[in-house]
Amino acid sequence: MIKDITIGQYFNGKSVLHRLDARMKIILTVVFIVSIFLCQNFWSLGLMVLFTLMTVIVSGVPFKMVLRSIKPIAIIVTFTSLINIFYVRGGTSLVDWRFIHITTNGVFTALFMATRIVCLVVISSMLTYTTTPTMLTDAIEKLLSPLKIFKIPVSTLAMMMTLALRFIPTLVDEIDRITNAQKARGANLDDGNFVQRIKALVPIIVPLFVSSIRRAVELADAMDCRCYTGGPGRTRMKQMKFHLRDFASLFVILVLIAGIVVLNYYFGAVLVK
Amino acid sequence: MKEKVIIKFDNVSFAYKADEGETAATGVVDGFSLDVPEGQFLAVLGHNGCGKSTIAKLMNGILVPDSGKVTVDGIDTSEDDNVIDVRKTVGMVFQNPDNQIVATIVEDDVAFGPENLGVDPKEIRNRVDDALKAVGMYEFRGREPHRLSGGQKQRVAIAGVLAMNTKCVVMDEPTAMLDPHGRQEVMDTIRMLNKERGITVILITHYMDEAVKADRVVVMDNGKIVLDGEPRNVFKNVEKLKALGLDVPQATELAYRLKKAGFPIADDILDEEECASAVLKVLEVK
Ligand SMILES: Nc1ncnc2c1ncn2[C@@H]1O[C@H](COP(=O)(O)OP(=O)(O)O)[C@@H](O)[C@H]1O
Ligand SMILES: [Mg+2]
Numbered sequence: 001m002i003k004d005i006t007i008g009q010y011f012n013g014k015s016v017l018h019r020l021d022a023r024m025k026i027i028l029t030v031v032f033i034v035s036i037f038l039c040q041n042f043w044s045l046g047l048m049v050l051f052t053l054m055t056v057i058v059s060g061v062p063f064k065m066v067l068r069s070i071k072p073i074a075i076i077v078t079f080t081s082l083i084n085i086f087y088v089r090g091g092t093s094l095v096d097w098r099f100i101h102i103t104t105n106g107v108f109t110a111l112f113m114a115t116r117i118v119c120l121v122v123i124s125s126m127l128t129y130t131t132t133p134t135m136l137t138d139a140i141e142k143l144l145s146p147l148k149i150f151k152i153p154v155s156t157l158a159m160m161m162t163l164a165l166r167f168i169p170t171l172v173d174e175i176d177r178i179t180n181a182q183k184a185r186g187a188n189l190d191d192g193n194f195v196q197r198i199k200a201l202v203p204i205i206v207p208l209f210v211s212s213i214r215r216a217v218e219l220a221d222a223m224d225c226r227c228y229t230g231g232p233g234r235t236r237m238k239q240m241k242f243h244l245r246d247f248a249s250l251f252v253i254l255v256l257i258a259g260i261v262v263l264n265y266y267f268g269a270v271l272v273k
Numbered sequence: 274m275k276e277k278v279i280i281k282f283d284n285v286s287f288a289y290k291a292d293e294g295e296t297a298a299t300g301v302v303d304g305f306s307l308d309v310p311e312g313q314f315l316a317v318l319g320h321n322g323c324g325k326s327t328i329a330k331l332m333n334g335i336l337v338p339d340s341g342k343v344t345v346d347g348i349d350t351s352e353d354d355n356v357i358d359v360r361k362t363v364g365m366v367f368q369n370p371d372n373q374i375v376a377t378i379v380e381d382d383v384a385f386g387p388e389n390l391g392v393d394p395k396e397i398r399n400r401v402d403d404a405l406k407a408v409g410m411y412e413f414r415g416r417e418p419h420r421l422s423g424g425q426k427q428r429v430a431i432a433g434v435l436a437m438n439t440k441c442v443v444m445d446e447p448t449a450m451l452d453p454h455g456r457q458e459v460m461d462t463i464r465m466l467n468k469e470r471g472i473t474v475i476l477i478t479h480y481m482d483e484a485v486k487a488d489r490v491v492v493m494d495n496g497k498i499v500l501d502g503e504p505r506n507v508f509k510n511v512e513k514l515k516a517l518g519l520d521v522p523q524a525t526e527l528a529y530r531l532k533k534a535g536f537p538i539a540d541d542i543l544d545e546e547e548c549a550s551a552v553l554k555v556l557e558v559k
Binding site (some may be wrong): 132133134162163165166169170173215218219221222223224225226227228229233234235236237238239 | 330333335357360361364365367369371372373374375376377378380381384385386387388389390391392393394397398401417418419433434437
């Protein structure tokens with residue numbers, strides 16, 4: 001059961017998106033996020049939404065899973081929408097009753113904001129659905145490697161990320177074991193008020209720390225034995241290579257941006273100043 | 274012709290430094306000398322805390338001797354400049370497979386050593402595939418290590434050492450955390466390394482049935498060697514081994530008890546088969 005946890009939220013698939021180079025996917029995601037904020041009217045925003053939907057369909061990730069990634073932001077979206085509706089002024093007035101003033105600008109801003117946030121979250125989650133954490137770490141390492149000239153230890157940071165990912169399941173297992181051991185000794189972890197429950201966690205956290213430190217020492221020895229120095233001169237078995245599809249995907253997103261600009265120009269901005 | 278010695282301990286002493294405020298450290302290894310010829314399968318036995326792991330760590334420069342000298346393929350381990358060369362010669366497999374696997378994918382972990390050595394990517398690929406095939410884990414190359422059984426993880430760790438092309442592998446109780454099935458897998462792999470690839474194996478263990486399979490057994494007590502020889506000759510000393518808090522293989526134990534009970538039975542019995550035929554012989558005589 002616990003042994004089966006997956007790190008991150010990778011969805012195993014064979015789509016084009018899965019096969020795109022992880023570096024390109026990170027770049028595309030950033031470009032997309034920026035272009036979301038270029039939209040000025042419902043036409044260009046609509047194009048964005050269409051593109052997002054297409055991405056989800058192409059990836060083959062079930063809609064249910066995508067919805068799950070939106071769930072946590074539902075509250076934020078609702079909240080910002082309400083604030084926008086009640087506080088943004090301008091355009092024609094829709095409701096003007098006592099202290100409640102709702103204008104077209106308010107409603108439009110709310111709609112815009114909500115759509116943008118949802119698109120943003122869906123697209124970013126597409127990145128993590130179609131890329132394994134390992135590929136992501138490698139890609140981040142490659143993309144950040146120019147920072148080495150500023151003496152930032154990019155490879156070491158990437159190694160730390162890899163080790164963190166590697167040890168999450170091990171530590172989850174360990175927590176499970178310690179919890180059971182403490183329960184067997186009569187620890188009561190499920191009852192009591194908030195403070196009592198926090199206190200009940202101490203007998204779990206302390207052994208967890210002790211064992212983690214021991215693990216770290218052993219791991220350091222094991223890495224030493226395999227000649228890890230953290231210094232330069234390290235090669236990688238898996239070389240990342242851009243394929244035609246990566247350039248094609250870049251082209252697609254550039255076309256999308258062009259589309260947004262054209263639609264913005266033809267239909268004008270929706271918000272009246 | 275004399276065999277080439279690959280690991281040599283020359284009158285080595287070592288003690289862990291005491292922390293401040295504690296009493297002075299006691300020597301854990303004291304005047305230790307040992308020659309391991311190339312290609313040997315050596316088993317090291319000893320009760321808990323007698324310094325086996327310390328010896329293992331002295332073998333590839335994780336620890337360096339306070340006095341005396343450890344040489345690996347003629348290289349002194351105590352010089353900082355030699356550390357990479359030493360570790361290219363002597364690989365190490367530890368007890369807990371979880372604490373020595375560094376990557377989130379099996380083949381990436383096996384590639385870790387050669388990557389650190391700056392080997393060419395294509396060559397790494399070949400070595401990784403070869404090593405995984407050798408330990409029978411090739412089909413699992415794309416898996417996540419935490420989904421493997423203990424025996425499988427330990428085989429991945431062995432593949433990681435193999436991919437570094439070391440001449441020598443030191444294993445510190447590699448089967449201690451495994452179930453009988455996993456132990457069997459790992460033992461088979463270790464013997465394959467030694468017999469088919471000619472790799473020198475130093476196996477630290479407290480399972481007697483594993484030690485029986487070795488070419489030579491060294492028994493330690495308090496950081497010193499107390500018995501050294503072929504398994505047959507070492508396990509003969511049943512009383513001495515028991516005094517050291519060690520067991521003997523079950524078959525040896527049975528023969529020993531029969532002998533004590535007055536039966537004329539050989540005292541250098543190692544496994545069930547030998548025991549059975551010896552008992553038969555005794556019965557026939559009667
Ligand atoms: N890192 C350490 N610091 C201090 N003392 C240690 C350390 N590791 C082991 N020891 C002590 O050294 C002795 C030998 O330990 P070890 O070589 O691990 O024995 P073995 O592997 O045979 O059980 C033990 O008494 C142990 O307590
Ligand atoms: Mg030990």
